[in-house]
Amino acid sequence: MAELIVALDVQTRAEAVEKVKAIGDDVGFYKIGLELFTAEGPDVVKAVRDLGKKIFLDLKFHDIPRTVERAVRSGGKLGVDLMTIHSVGGKAMIRAAADAAAEFGPTGPRILAVTVLTSLDQTDLEDVGIVGRSPADQVSAMARFAVANGANGLVCSPKEVGTLSAALPKGTLFITPGVRPAGSAVGDQKRVATPADAVRDGATHLVVGRPILAAEDPVAAAKRILGEMR
Ligand code: C5P
Numbered sequence: 001m002a003e004l005i006v007a008l009d010v011q012t013r014a015e016a017v018e019k020v021k022a023i024g025d026d027v028g029f030y031k032i033g034l035e036l037f038t039a040e041g042p043d044v045v046k047a048v049r050d051l052g053k054k055i056f057l058d059l060k061f062h063d064i065p066r067t068v069e070r071a072v073r074s075g076g077k078l079g080v081d082l083m084t085i086h087s088v089g090g091k092a093m094i095r096a097a098a099d100a101a102a103e104f105g106p107t108g109p110r111i112l113a114v115t116v117l118t119s120l121d122q123t124d125l126e127d128v129g130i131v132g133r134s135p136a137d138q139v140s141a142m143a144r145f146a147v148a149n150g151a152n153g154l155v156c157s158p159k160e161v162g163t164l165s166a167a168l169p170k171g172t173l174f175i176t177p178g179v180r181p182a183g184s185a186v187g188d189q190k191r192v193a194t195p196a197d198a199v200r201d202g203a204t205h206l207v208v209g210r211p212i213l214a215a216e217d218p219v220a221a222a223k224r225i226l227g228e229m230r
Contacts, residue, residue, distance in 0.1 A: 056083075056207070182194050184211050
């Protein structure tokens with residue numbers, strides 16, 4: 001059964017706690033990203049954990065292996081469940097992240113790799129020296145590379161998850177943002193899929209922000225998405 005993760009894209013710890021309480025028991029997993037973490041730090045992670053929720057700490061590490069290893073260890077000590085790294089950080093960096101996470105055992109953090117940011121197109125890739133590979137080919141290559149070097153899963157668009165889940169070992173995690181329930185506002189997302197499509201194509205976790213956070217009735221919105229996932 002795929003899990004729903006709500007992206008806690010707010011600016012303060014108070015707002016974060018208020019949203020988590022308002023959404024209630026239906027959602028057990030929250031994503032804390034750069035905006036909220038930079039503003040509020042580990043305290044916001046602890047506050048959401050204290051409400052009994054699991055945490056996806058989405059800070060997309062990309063640094064030398066030793067630094068990433070130590071940052072992942074810090075995340076493990078905070079008790080987070082999922083963390084992200086950039087696969088372009090290289091083999092040694094991915095292994096260092098995976099090894100640091102493994103120190104926390106089966107309930108420790110799982111490491112997810114970002115392959116190619118969905119904001120980048122072919123020209124952007126060429127600008128940084130990736131020539132002769134389409135974004136889709138680069139996504140597939142980096143996904144295999146990251147998993148072969150110890151990443152537990154991938155962050156990917158719902159349009160990619162079918163191909164990737166067919167190509168990668170069983171047990172790989174696939175986390176897909178860009179999910180919109182049928183008939184809801186797309187916002188600035190360009191390549192969206194419904195919760196049912198994403199799950200059918202192999203997503204293990206769906207990340208949904210505005211369709212729940214900005215809903216008049218967030219509880220009903222979460223229930224509707226969970227229903228579509230089932
Ligand atoms: O509000 P919405 O459902 O679009 O939020 C999606 C969340 O997933 C946001 O936190 C966004 O930063 C994140 N995300 C994304 N697309 C990616 C990677 C992350 O939408 N390619």
